[in-house]
Amino acid sequence: MTDLQLPTDLLPSDGRFGCGPSLVRKQQTEHIANSWQSIMGTSHRKPAVKDVVGRVREGLATFFELPDGYEILLANGGSTAFWDAASFGLIERRAQLAVFGEFGGKFAKAARAPWLEEPELREAPVGDAIECAPAEGIDVYAYPQNETSTGAMLPVRRVAAGGALTVVDATSAAGGTKVDLAETDVYYFAPQKNFGGDGGLWFAAVSPAAIERIERIAASDRYIPEFLSLKHAVDNSRKNQTLNTPAIASLLLLESQLEWLNASGGMDFAASRTNASSAIMYEWAEASSFATPFVSRPEIRSSVVATIDLDERVDAAKASAVLRENGILDTEPYRKLGRNQLRIACFTSIDPSDIERLTKAIDWVVERLA
């Protein structure tokens, strides 16, 4: 414990700056409370809950301006389950994966399955990023739009024409950035980042080509566990249900967030909030005597996750600890990155004026720790 108590005018209106689970808006939890008895604690096979799933799928379609023929899928298990599901049911023979941090690396591990050819990896050091590139014999190109562990971000674009699928991990980008889904075949995410939901589900916007691939592999003699079957996800999602019981509260949180986002201007609104917040963070760091953006190339700096290195005179862990004692939470860096760093979510729900206040709070703490 320290006795460093932040002046109240430096305290953000909400102290949650974590990259997932992330700030959940009060209106979202009120939506759960309002659904007490009518939806919470009722059967997921009956209309009340299935209608929530339907409204979430429609809300996502509206938000993403879903291209003709694309569908919204959902299933249990979060983005991590999606990696295994893709290895069983989306990669035909060989994937190419971009790896420049923890999450890209985890998909690459899942794609190293005995029934597939050794994946081709495009690797860049942490703090940098690398795009996929067309190559012979590749049927899935996969990359994270936003590498949450490092704060590096790539533009979303189709890698190759002619049958190979472009598969984008949008877990921490979806709901906070503008995207043209026609550039992708599978755009997947879990709801506990920009959408302010809770963990445990994955969602994907999928193209007709991706559906065709899923159907074809499912009809082959490849062994696919029921729980990880993308064919089941397609069939159940079309009926607004999941193979097994979903977290209904998480669906309600997402429904409420989509109502807010779509009523406020959709993707443009979301991107303008995250762009404003991240610009405040990076401009502050560049002007600071002790802080520097970790991602040195400005064009790949994330608009949703700002990673800020502190110089060695400042103990970032101590600064985070003091902030935490003052109710400013989850500013620590990704645990395995091991840097003297602060990582700040600039997600859509976070008010840019709170990011502004946070920079002043960091200045105040660092000055007193010196």
Ligand SMILES: *Cc1c(COP(=O)(O)O)cnc(C)c1O
């Ligand atoms: C958080 C995150 C994941 C993991 O999501 P889970 O739902 O916990 O499996 C995967 N990819 C990215 C880019 C993430 O930010």
